[in-house]
Amino acid sequence: MTTTDVPQVVSYREVTDKNGRVYRVGESDIDIMGRKRKWMVILPWVGMMGISSAEYAFASAEETIHQAHHWSENSIFWMLSVWVFFQAAVAFPAGRLRETGKLPARWAMMLGAVGTLMGYLSLAYAPHVILAFVGFGMFSGMGAGMVYATCVNMVGKWYPERKGGKTGFVNGGFAYGSVPFVFLFTTVMDLSNFKVILVTVGCFLALTVAVAGFFFQDPPKNWWPPHIDPLNPPDDPRARRSLEKNPPAVHQYSPSEAWKTGRVALMWFCLACTSGVNIFGIAFQVEIGEHAGFAAGIVATAMSLKAIVNGTGRGVIGWLSDLYGRKQCLLYVCVILGLAQFGIIWSAEIKNLPLFLFFSAVSGFGGGAIFPMFAAMTADYFGENNNATNYGMVYSSKLVSGLGSGMGAVVVTAWGLNGAFILAGSISFFAGFVALFLSPPGRPKNKRITPNPQPLGEETA
Template sequence: MTTTDVTRVAAYREVTDRNGRVYRVGESDIDIMGRKRKWMVILPWIGMMGISSAEYAFASAEDTLHEAHHWSSGSIYWMMTAWVFCQAAVAFPAGRLRESGRLPARWAMMLGSAGTLLGYLSLAYAPHVSLAFIGFGVFSGMGAGMVYATCVNMVGKWYPERRGGKTGFVNGGFAYGSVPFVFIFHGYMDTSNFRWVLISAGVFLAAMVAIAGFYFRDPPKNWWPAAVDPLNPPADPRARRSLEKNPPAVKQYSPMEAWKTGRVALMWFCLACTSGVNIFGIAFQVDIGEEAGFAAGIVAAAMSLKAIVNGTGRGVIGWLSDLYGRKQCLLYVCAILGLAQFGIIWSAEIKNLPLFLIFSAISGFGGGAIFPMFAALTADYFGENNNATNYGMVYSSKLVSGLGAGMGSVVVGVWGYNGAFSLAGSISIFAGFVALFLTPPGRPKNKRVTPNPRPLGEG
């Protein structure tokens, strides 16, 4: 990484489009932070990988934790629910602190690193399950929430003209960064070595988060890339198509203004439904595979495949949303995620391993792709200046969707795996129907648009 101790001082000017939105232009990424902005994709990606195993690999450690500590399986699933709850709960207040300047991005990442380490220490040494709830469920969850919110919003600020693919790539680290730990926790860790494995994982992952976060830096408010004209179609065909399909917000909405548009509530509901289905699948795919008679190693491979596709799918759908539009891709993702749940049931019933792997991968794709869609949509609809807080409101839906693990165990106990996975699939499809009503605030509907003989920026 090439950087400098003192950033350049460059002249900038502020321009206003016909909607009244202000753009700060003239400063390059080198001028602001002494390095290319691509590092604000790579470093957040590394930070996201550092927190991913706490959610995506946790289910693989369930058997060992049960045997080593004699914690009940129900308590362990509710511990995961507590982690997801706290991860979501911290997003909104952390966003407010970040945007007020009281919590710099670097310090948010350091707090996240400390929470990550504390979580693994709790799983290794907690003498009682209640202390593990506090150490892992609360502190590790809150730390992960700070890292997640900081990384996702950071990349959106540095790439306002084509954020979909970049946001998806960074978001993907939250899934496939867990792949090695799925195998380690499920196939290598046992009651004889679990403390050593957990501590080693915690130290390594906390270091990843801390080192990546040390180099974080936000761009100025209203910043726009110097090479992209915000008032006219850009010369870069990628940026031009992305802005055509996903035009920037008409203004920088405050959290209260964003809430009053009604779009935040719609996004909140859709994300609560789809992320709940995703978390349910993470928690119970191993169990339904083992009940179907598939070998433990194969089930772990299926879970790893799910995590890989979950992560890579976030980048792919982000790139596709730049080409074809965020909302259109979101609708397809909701349908794919829902139908995949029925495919998992069917493949488990007929005990067909190849189909089980395929539908697991498809479910992983759908479950991962929803997150970058909502992260990018929030900035598209409400602007970048308050995006940490606005997305924090949307992402707080995981306070409810986190019940996908805890409540999922209750539904499985009453209805069995077939009933529970059928319900999950139906919920995702219904969320897609609700998403049909999402439209960017402040813009007329397409059918009301009249041709403009004077191109944007000419008067």
């Protein structure tokens, strides 16, 4: 005789804090999906690595693509801008579809895998540059945007009590996942084998995204880990410090409510500035290195170092933000990113290779660290339930910052590489100044809280 296990229905309860925010407690990660929630960090991390080379390794493949198809270099730089534009453009509508249940996480990842493959096929076989703009710029960009938004928001939902380090780790895959392909496109790919390499890489990365996404699953709305008391300071010192430095949102803000606070607009502007500087650096790091007389292999090393530090820096800054606060870390990142642009100019002018590698790494750190800061800060300010849509509004700033590649080419033509990098550094400093005005909505500022001159229990005359 055989027996059939009847699925056990796990009870849960909803508790409300003093601000009216609801927490769903009682269900563990294993109760919900049959495995520990760490898999919702590992799998999104793998998915992010699968889309990373389209942006970070693209500049390394630019010269071969230019020679193979005879497309102008400016057209190729604008192609990257179009890719970034559509990557950002899809974030808000995809987030809205995800939260209404019309686009499950698994299907968003599958669509992302298809877009990834179409992008590489277009770079290999497009008979005209317009088709490459459509295949790589539009379809690959939209696919990457779906994967990016799904992965980043997934980890924040499963780790609402200390999302900074986890979000940074997942976000880091978007950078250092491209490192093998930077070397492949720079040192191995040439006119005789570029089609085979591009198609092989496209198939491998599309399969990676699809397999990782197949196991995605969202937690229920308002879910909170059962071992963390949402109404009292937790026993876990890591969670306790993270919640003290980055308290959860006072309630779950809808997109319209989040926009009315004014914080979304400030985040949008800051991210537009800093990510534009990051994209400009990705596009022109190779060119300024070659202009300084460094060998192609050395420039590839600088790009790889930039990507590695860009990715690992996201995890590090996410962890630090759990300890010291998102806003404080964001301010430091803006300053570091700005200083790095001036360091790159200086090291290239004096042709000092160690300094060039150092400032490339610092620029990579600053350019990458901004993204997990805004991803985690959005959930901290507005809650997790609508985070895909709310972060989609913030992340849509890349619609503008994506011009960092195409407009960068225009600025370089007009002002030269030095002038363009000086402008980039100045923009980063200005973004840091604007970030000073960020604060969580619904919470009184410390300076507005005045002590009670007559505490309870003290007798008065």
